[in-house]
Structures are given as structure tokens and as C-alpha cells.
Amino acid sequence: MSAAEQDAVIQASRRDILKGGGALTVAMWLPTGGAQANDADVTKSGTWAPNAFVRIDKDSTVTVLSKHTEMGQGSYTGLATIVAEELDADWNQIRVEGAPADVKLYGNLAWGGAFQGTGGSTAIANSYDQLKQAGATARAMLVTAAANRWKVPASEITIASGVVQHKSGKSARFGELVADAAKLPVPTDVKAKDPSTYNRIGKSAPRVDSKAKSTGKAIFTQDFKLPGMVTAVVAHPPRFGAKVKSFDATKAKQVKGVKAVVQFDTAARSGVAVVATDFWAAKKGRDALTVEWDESNAFKQSSDDLLKEYRELTKKPGAVARKEGDVEQAFAKAARTLEATYEFPYLAHATMEPMNCVVKIGQGSCEIWNGEQFQTADQTAVAKLLGLAPKDVKINQLYAGGSFGRRANPLSDYVVETAAIAKAMGTTDPVKLVWTREDDMRAGYYRPMYVHWMKAGVDAQGKIVAWQHRIVGQSIIAGTVFASNDPIDFTSVEGAKNLPYHIPNLQVELHTTKPQVPVLWWRSVGSTHTAYATECFLDDIARETRQDPYALRRSLLEKHPRHLAVLDLVAEKSGWKKQRAADEVYGLALHESFNSVVGEVAKLKKTPNGPKLVSVVCAVDCGIAVNPNIIAMQMESGIGYGLSAALTGAVTFKEGRVEQDNFDTYPVLRINEMPAIETHIVPSKNKPTGVGEPGTPVIAPALANALAQIDGKPVRSLPLSTQGVKLA
Template identity: 40%
Template sequence: MDLTLNASRREMLAGSALLGGALLVPLTACAATGSPGKGGLAANTWLAVTPDGKIALALPKTEMGQGILTAITMIAAEELAVAPEAVQVTIAEGDAARFAPLSQGTGGSTSIREVWQPLREAAAKARAALLQAAATQWKAPVADCVAHDGAVLHKPSGKVLTFAALVPVAAAAPLPKDAPLLSPTEFKVLGKAQRRLDGAAKARGTAEYGIDVIVPGMKFAAIAECPIFGGKLAGLDEAAAKAVPGVDAVIRDDDALMIVAGNTWAARQALIAADPKWDAPPAAKGAQQAAIVGTVAAGLNQPGTVAINADPKVALPAATRTITAEYHQSFLAHATMEPSNCVAQVKDGACEIWTGSQIPSDAREAAAKALGFPLEKVTFHNRLMGGGFGRRLEPDMVVRAVGLARRVPWPVKLTWAREQDMTHDFFRPAYADRFTVGVDAAGRPVSWTHKIAGSSIMARLMGPAFKGVDEDVVDGLNAPLYDGFPRTVTFQQVESSVPTGWWRGVGPLRTAFAVECMVDELANAANIDPIGYRLQLTSDPRARAVLEAVRKQSGWDDKRTPNSGLGVAVIHNWDTYMAAVADVSVGADRQIRINRVTVAVDCGQVVNPSGIRAQIDSGVIFGGSAALWGEITIAGGAVEQSNFHDYRVMRMAECPVIETMIIDSHEKPGGMGEPPCAVIGPALANALHALTGKRVRSLPLQKGFEALA
């Protein structure tokens, strides 16, 4: 399978690989298209007022638990002067042309940031068209008309015309080229807490995820893939597999075995009976964790490719002291609650696909390429996802499923078992960072050298277009919070047999951990309070505001109990500012426990404060789990972890108290899906140092802490 895509990081994260009906609740099949229907008023290709006066919105992004479905509805509702419940939304099919220049991809915390302006402008034009239609009928100035609750009110007379009554007139006239947007002082929906519009359907089990899809005549398939990276299927007991009741087909790929049956249980039992044998090159079989991460660390001794050059114009006093430190981050799995799955049917020269994808239009193109079909012969029905975290930015599961579907006469649902999903991921890369920082007599940096080594996701995706610096790896370093001193950053690409891909937080997550831990080390070396030190180094008022807010709310300056340590981290990424203070303790069993996390966030204009709080809760738990325990290790060329029994995630009883403060702001909206994951890791590491005096420089923290005992 050739999945190479030639694109810049911007195109991958905010464009074709990551950025796309009306909102229907409960969420089931994508029956609506979002088109206005005959006689409707189309604001653009994905927002319309239908002839019955309803608002039809096709979601240009994907809902994977982050709340974009509710947030985008609120934006449309605000500018169209209706309640969010009045907007009918569908998750759109994969169709890049329909949503261009937006991409349907969902990742990099781009959804609100990219949809905010075009959606508001389209909704404002529709509102202006309806106001003009009403003014025409009443022979009144447009200024005397106001939209309210799905109707237009004539203020002087009190007359009212519903949107349904106005749509025919509005649709017959040209859409206004420009329309004023509402100011924040006029907002009635945005910034107000809104319950998740998909919450009831999900709670009642009526929402349809990819794994729930059933189509007429469908068969079920299970898959076993070679456990060793680069290995091949060498043999199987086909007769034993076919002897399992309900088995319909045994399908071989070079590196996988798939069983098609009348139900998933029969397919999985047949996989066991088949007892597949695998073969792999000696080099792949010999791949071991120590050698892989050792090679990454050794990459720091290479010159690397310069990503950021020190500014020669910055003249500072010579350093009175040099401080060095090296940080290491582990491979991570995505571990989504919903394992990989895809339903596909190939029939009469066409293909139909049902699954949840973060890149529905790109996955559609990948399927068409794999089948050798024209794009118009492939239909991609996107669905809700039970988590994505970057795993569903890859089209591999779709390509595998359509490859199976073309060889059987039925539509087929291919579902990966948790163990297969965990061991055949595109893992978050392992990284190594080395800092050499010169400081003056006051402990402030006068020079900063940062060397990075690790896998390049962009090199895989860009192919020959890659020029040596992975922009994702150094994301967050080009516009740092701390400036005023010359910085040099280099990147050394180091690859192994481990396939790598984006993980929730992408590049800024890894840079935040390394940089914020290093800044904490500098503060400790200068014997300066870590928050006070950061305030000395940044003049950014928004960064200072979130730092001051967490300082006060967390009780940072209060007297600490003997077994309590506080650590801080602050970030500015995804157009969002966020600071976190973590309160940790260590039990008699030497297990690290998170007691409380205080977060202050300035994400610009707030859409849904309930959604922001939910994202912070989610990010602290997801990112905290990874920072404390998350690690994928390799033995004999295979992943050692297979399920949640040996890939630990935070349990309910382990969850800390999480307090969130939202800073009032009317700056452009920032992202919220990934900042909490990025800020929690360094806050925990810094808190552990504050408590124990031991600096753990490798993730996961629990393993690193035990190694220092």
C-alpha cells in the first residue's frame, strides 16, 4: 500500500489531511445532505435555510467527542438568530470539493479556528437576505427589521414574518456580497453554557458510531496482522478456519489474515483455529526497545538540520554559567475506546464506505487510489468516532477494508480487536531533546541551544518534498513565550521499524514538555519561584494573565503540606494560552498521585464554556495518563502492550479534582482539543520535582521516578 502524500504540514494539519447535511439529533445515518432543497436559501454549499424555515448545516469537520457538533451549531445559531436546537446538522460525506477551501480533516485543534469566520459570514449573509426580503414585503427600511427566533420582526409596527414565509423571496434575490457580523456585545448564544446537543443520543445509545453501522446483507470480518513490523504471513491452517460454523471466506494479504463470517465471534474463533504463522526479516525480529531509543538519543550527537538560527543582532552579556539537560519521551498508542473498524462494499465498479474518520475526503481518495476507481465511484459515509486522538488521521484501515471488500460478494464490516488495534497503531514518536542554556548572574538566559532527535511524521507523508526539518516537531518553538535571547534549534531525523503518526497534541505537546521542564530547571538553578521566573521571562500580557490566575486559584503561595508538591507549566499554542498548576503526592508505595489540577485558559472568544471545561477535563486525564504511565515498548520487533491491562490509563478513582478558569477574551478563537494534553505533562514533572527534589527527565514519569530510587 502506497499511502505517501505530498503536502506541507499546513496542508496536512489544517488542510487536506486535517480540515468539510443539517444537525440531526438523535444522530443516526447521514440522511440529510445540508442542501437547501427546492426553493431554499443557500448561504454556501454547507449552510442553508430550508423552505420550511429550518437551518440546515453540514458539519465540515468530524465529531469524535470534542464537541464540535455543538459548537458549530451555536455559531450558526448566533448569526441566524435562532436557538441551537433549531439547527439541523448532519455529519457530511467525504467530499473535498464541496467544502473547499476548508478541509474536512479534523486535527491540530483547527476546527473552530478554521470554521469560525466562514461560517459566521455565511450565516450573516443568510440573515441579511431574510431581513431584506422582509423589508421588501413591508416596504420598510432594512434598519427597522431585526431577526429573532426564526423570524423577522418589524420594530416600529410589531409585524412578524417567519423565515419560512421569507425564504422564497430571499432565495429569488442575489445573496448579499457582504453582511455585518454581530459584535460580542450582541451575542446571545456564544459564550453561554450549552449542553451537548448529541449528548442525549449518545447516552441513550441511539447515536451511530462507525462500529455500529449495519447495512443489508452485511458480513463480519476479523483480522490478524503480523505482530512483527515488516513481517509477512507465512502459513495457516485454512481447513481448521473454514470448519468453524458460520465462516464464509478466508482472505490472505501479504501481512495479514482476514476471516469473513456471519458474525464477529465466529470470525475471531476462526482466526484462532487458523493459527497463522508469520515470517519477518532478521533485522525486524531483532528490533529491541533499548536499541531503538538508544539510537534516538544518539541522534542528539549528530549536527542535525537547523530549524531556527540564533539572531546575530541580539547582543547580550556573556554567560556566567551553562546549564544542560536532556529529556526523553516515549512511544505512545492512541488507545481509542472505539477500536479501528470500517464497513465497505465494492460492487459494479463502485465502492461505498461507512466509518468514522478524521480525514473523510482524504480517506475517500485513498480508497479510490487503492481500488483504481475514479473518485466519483467512491462514496464515503462518515460517522461519529469513539475517540480519534490522531489515529484516524491515517487511511490505512479504510484501504485494508476496501481491499477485503473487493474480494467478497457482500458488504463487509472489518473490526480490529483491541489487541490488534493497540499493536498495529501509528505510534506517537519517541523523542530526545538536549538543551544547552547560558545564563547571566541573575539566572536569566543569554543563549539557548536546543537539539531534537526523533522520527519525522512529515517525512513519511511528504515523501521527496521533505527537506530535513519537520515543522511539526519544532512547532511551538518559532514563536516562544520566552524571548529576548538568541536561540538555535536543530532537528535530527531518526527512524526505526516503529511506524509513527500524530497523537493528540501533535508537535507542540512534545515541545511544551521539554521547554517547560527546562524553564523550571532554570528557575530552580536561579533559586527563583517558578511562576515568578516565568513572569520575568515573558512580556506577553495573555500569558501573564493565565499565570497570575493559576497562581491565585491554586494556592501557590500558601504553605504546603509535607506530602504535596506544586508544579506549573504555561503554553501558547493553537492560538490558545493555558497555564496549569498540578498538585501531586507520592504514597508509601512510591506511586505518584495527582490530587488537584488548576487550569487557567485564554482561548479567545468562547463559543461554549461547557465544552471548554469538558475538553480540559478530558485533556488532563488523557495527557496525565500518558505522562504518568504511557509507554509502548518493543521486543523482538513487536509491540509488548496489547490492552488496558498493560497500557495503563487513569481510572475514575485516580482522577484529580480539576478546576478551570476561563479568561474573558474577544480575541479570535483558539483551539481547545490539544492544549490541556500539552500543559499537564510538564506541570506534573515540575510538581514531582518540587515534592521530591528529584528531576525526572524521561517519560513516563512513574517509571522514571522509580528508576531514580
């Protein structure tokens, strides 16, 4: 597919495993060392088992078992595309189901296969080879089955649109061959297609989840019901670190429908749950509850207190994350030095569907229904709480109404909370935990607050000879299974430590702080703040040295052809070099995250009511474009999410209490506020890289750089609303 064809498609668009006999199920596992077929068991019913990535039923339906959660990012469609390509299946026969929790089969290969979960924009990237091999293996077995039946060489068999055929005119749909195929040994040396022969990968296809979601048939956790199910609503402490001292449930129990009031304590938090026949009864009971909190060890600082501490830390050397050359010596010789400080608030994930979960505790077992993002962690944590083996905790994947990292919690906070409530009740009835929007805003977890101090030295010609970057903020991975002995939390410095610009003397430092505020990865993690600081500071340098921002970046990227290609493409498509109208200003930013490179140009128009963001031009190199339309959707989604945070996003504290509780105090971008967006994909033959997150961190610096073109004043603190900046 040519770049022009991709652009035309993208810009035209926007907005038990085994269920009976006669099914062919193919399971492939690719550990770090390569492909390995799982042990096959051919049963009398003609079904090849045990667990699987691909299942083909008698009616020719091809079901892809997705180890990754569908949270709106289009992973189900992308994963299905890979399998459909290798099978030469008809798109209309493709279905996707969430796979069960099974780390051996479904471990995330991008994380070494040791954990099962969705995150880090890894769904397509880590599954690409794995699903190609699974699809190719299923195809080979169908071809062999047909060749045996028709007594012809397998080399003479072809498949097109889900039909297996021979030049003699004989043909069969997949379903007609699965019983025979299931009896065959599973081949271990099947060769997947060469990308040059692709006829589906690289072309857009309808999303596999669109119809169910648009007709209301898709089941999210909030929709899920079981016989006898009760609903829990929780009173969480008003300050982090507080514990339940005592509570009076007298009035709560008088609310019609309330069945129980129980206290729980988990590693994440303490609380009191009101359990009732339905949500409204539980909420009314929670509102009638009286709780006395022990706040002796609670967080009681305000945001201003933390900012003051962080600013002081920027004046002191931190742990060195990257060091090249000698910055002090280079600063001493520089013709001029520039300094800047950038400040970023805590951010809420603000998912469309607040946290929720369904748990049913049985005799020596537990079953969970959830928009599941972190199977390994959740399964292990719940098993520990209940004194079970992880294998006795069954997890059922449902659709998730957004996450942005929130549902991938190392402490499994809200999932364990649900199990703890069910355990405290001593019930075998299913318990559904429902957080209100207010709970979701105030109970944690957040993107950490950060302060960056930067200093650059330039020579007489304006060339950057020294670059020092000091970052202050909380660690996301401290105290989790992802922690190491390294004092540097890589999530705090990503995007800064791997800065692609060639600067001979460069140093990145980190101060890790330890407030009691619970923090977590947030869409594009560390890049949410490092991209802003680095790209805005680079524009500051360009402005102070009278250099074109595009030309300056180009001069620093000779060792990074991918970045250079993206930069050139976004400059070309945005008309960066062309004459602009007097009321037009452009802002540019470029950043790599999750192995993808994204460039964005924000186009502003000056109006009597202030600057208006008219459009955003985006270019991305994400390897092979499995489904260009999904990539465009994710760039648009990421830009909208990042723009929302840049304009108004901030979680603030006053004496330890969160000041925001709903969308009136934590505004999010509305659809009528979205600019026009066009996405251009760099043609590539490399394996796919991430697309769910890389579009997010680039929009804020692109917008800020455009705003600075108007009056020459850099924006060094987010959100823009706190700096008096409001778009028309």
C-alpha cells in the same frame, strides 16, 4: 460575558444534503482570498441548492452541515453555536449533520483549503468566519423574504429565538419563509455580526450530541449495520514490515459463519482477513487461522536498542531548526551551565472505539461509512485502490468514539484495508472491518519515541544567556502529502522552535530517525514532548539558581503578552503567591500549541502513601470563547489524556514485537483517578484558536515540576511509573 461569569459557568459544569421541497440551503465557501457564494440554483420545489453549511426546513429546523467530524471534542456544538448566533435561532431548533466529502465546499481552510479533514484543533478556528457568513447570509435572505411578503422595509425586521418579526406585530417562523427565501438571489455582501453584539457566542449551551449519545441513539461505526453486511477480522503481522508468506485457512473455514478468507497487501501493511456473518464468528475464524510470515525485512529491534541509538545521536550536532545569537560563545562566557536529557516512549492513541470502517463496492462506485476524519486522503486512497475517480467514492460521516489523531492517517490505513478486503472478496455486499483492542494496540500507529538533550548557560545573577535544545525522533510527515524539501519535520520541533521565552542565544536542532515503526500525530503532536522538556528544564534552572518558577517565566515573557496574561491568570487563580500548607506543593507549566496558550498548576498533597494530585488549575487564551463549557470540557479531557500518558503510557518493543495489547498492559486513567479541575478563560476579542489539544501537553510538566519540589529530583523519563513514581 465577564471572566467571573465564565468561571461560574465553567466550574459548575463537567462532565442527500437536501431532503425534499421547501427547504432553504445556504452554501458558502471561503477560499483564502475571502468569501464567495457558490452558484445558486432555485428549483421549482423552492429549494436552494447544491451543497451547504446551513439548511432550514419547513418545520423551522436549522441543520448545520459540519465538515468536521464529531469525535467527542464538541465541534458539532461549537459550529452550531456560530450559526445559531448569526441566525438568532432558538437553540432547540438546531441540528447538526456530518457533511459529505467535497473538498471544494468543505476544504479545511487552516490547511489552505486543499484538504478536507479534522485535525490540528482547527474545527472552530477555520470555520468561524465561514459559518458566520453562512448564517448571516441565511438570515439576510429570511429577512428579505419577510420584508417582501409584508411589504415593509427590511431594516424594520428583527429576528429573535427563531422568529422573524415586524413592529406591526406580524411574525413568522423560519419554516414559513423558506420557500420564498429560496427564490431570492444569494447576497454576496452580507455583513456578519460584530462580536460586541453577540448574545449566544460566549455563553454555554447544551451539547447537540448529548441526548443521542446518552440514550444510545447516536450511531458510531461499530453500531452501523446494512442489509447483507459481513464482518472482517484481520490477522496482522506480529512485526512491522513483515509480509504474508503463506496461510492455511482450513480450520478457519470450518467455523460456523465464516464466509471467506482473503489475503491483502496495502501501503500500510499486509494481512489475512477472515470474513464472516458476525464479529464473533470472524474472530474465532481468525484465531483458527495459521499464517506464515516473511520477516526478512521486518522490524526486529527492541526499545532499549532504539534508546541507545537515540542517546548517541544527542551527542552530535543536528539539523538546525532555529538559531539566534551564538550559543557556543555564550556557553564559554556563562558563569554556570546545566544539562539534562529527557526520554519519551512510543504512545498508543487508545481510542475508546478501536479502528473500524464499513465499505460497499458497487459498479463503478464505492460508499464508505466511518467516523471519518480525513475525507480527502481516504477518498483518494480508496479511489486509487479500486481504479475509480475520487468523486465516485462517497463518504458518510458517522460519530467517532475518539481519535486523538489516529483516524487522520495519511495512508488511510484501516479504511484502505477495508476496501482491499472487499475488493479481494469480489463482493458487492457491505464489509465491516472491526479491529479488536489488541489489534488497535499492536498494529500501529503510535506517537513517536523521542530523546531530548538540553543545555543552558546562566550568568552570575542567574539570568539565562544560552539555550541549546537537541531533539531525536521519527518524522510523522515523511512520505506523506505534508512532506516538503525542508529537512526539519515541523511536528518534531513545534513547541521548541517557537519557544516564547526571550533568551539571547538560542539554538534548536533535530535528528530525524527512520525505524520501521509506523508513527502518527497524537493529541497535541510535537508539543507532547517539547512542552515537557522545555518546561521541566526551565524549572530545573529555577531550582538550581534559587528563583521562583513563576517569577523566572515572567521575566522571560515581556515580548509575549498573551503568554504573560495566561501565566498571571493561572498564578492568581491557583494562589501561587499565597502561603501554602506544609504538605502542599505546586508545579507550574506554560505552553502554546495550535495558537492557544495554556498554563496549568498541579497541586500535590503529601500523604503517608505518597504524593496525591489533588487538583489542577488551568488558564487558557483561545481567542473568543465560542462555548465556554466546551472549552472547559476540552481542557479537562486534555488534562486527563495527558495525565494518563504521563503516569503509565508506554508502547515498548522486544525484538520487534509490541509488548502491550490491552488496558492491562497499557493502563489508562480511570475516572476515580481524575483530580479536580478548574478552568479559567482569558477574555479575548481575537478569533478563536484551538482547544481540542492544547490542554494535553501542559499537565505532564506541571505534575513533574510539582514532584521535583518534594525531593529536588527532576523526572527526566516518562512514564512516571517506570521511574518508581506512583501517585497516592
